[in-house]
Amino acid sequence: MPELPEAETIARRLHEELAGETLGRATVKRRDILHGDPRPLGRVVSNRRVRRVYRRAKRVIIELASGGSDAEHVDLVFHLGMSGQLLLCDQNAPREAHTHLRIAIRKTTRELRFRDPRRFGGVWLLAGGKKHVGRRLGELGPEPLELSAKEFRSVLSRQRQIKALLLDQRCIAGLGNIYCDEALHAAGIHPLTRADDLGVDRSARLLRSIKTTLRRAIRFNGSTLMDYRTADGEAGEFQKHHRVYQRTGQPCKHCRALIERIIAGGRSTFFCPRCQQP
């Protein structure tokens, strides 16, 4: 399930490979994964040069240079949802099921593919700063890796379970179920703790844990549990370093107590009952 580290891994690789390249013909196999500008995607996107590829929260954004006299700014925003993949491969590589969109890279034999079996993800074409139509892109809170301790304190000033708050993209953007649980464990904080009950010290510790966990996950190219792949189609490695996520009944790597599973924020939540006291 692509969260911030997975989106970052994909965006970095795509930037290396695509910055300066020009997009070619686009093939849309499923229209309903497309949102935003109602014009045909191929018409807006083809013959445009990629200025950069970057990440915001869990989204991968391809920023296109304005082409020729047509000076409008165009962003292609990919939201990978649960099972989305953005793959850079040869045009002749076998096409896996649920490949909804393909965009050729001009003067090469490669193409960019968007696959998403469960279709919780989607692609937004945002052009000319115009208000987009169709499915809305939700509002996003601040980037956790750019957050100061002081700003984080104000994020936490709510009477709400810390796990539910960290999952809420409007409060802090980019964490999903895996990295919430891993960060809370690293900080020694129980997932049901009320956010505004965390004092200055524990708040600062949690922010450090969030940043450390995300940076380590990025270093290992993210976590592959099922569908997630890098842009090259490789699996991530960080799942081997999970300390609590999906480890119910296994010993805590810190204190050997058995990892428990509860529901918090409507999601499976894994924690160590000894390291993370209520």
Added chain:
DNA sequence: CGCATTTCCTGGAGGC
């Protein structure tokens, strides 16, 4: 405002 519930969707796991 917070929070629980439902919805979308497919594939994998487990039961029989």
Added chain:
DNA sequence: TGCCTCCAGGAAATGC
């Protein structure tokens, strides 16, 4: 081997 049910989960929508 095959069929059935259950379940995972990001995030929006809905109801309390």
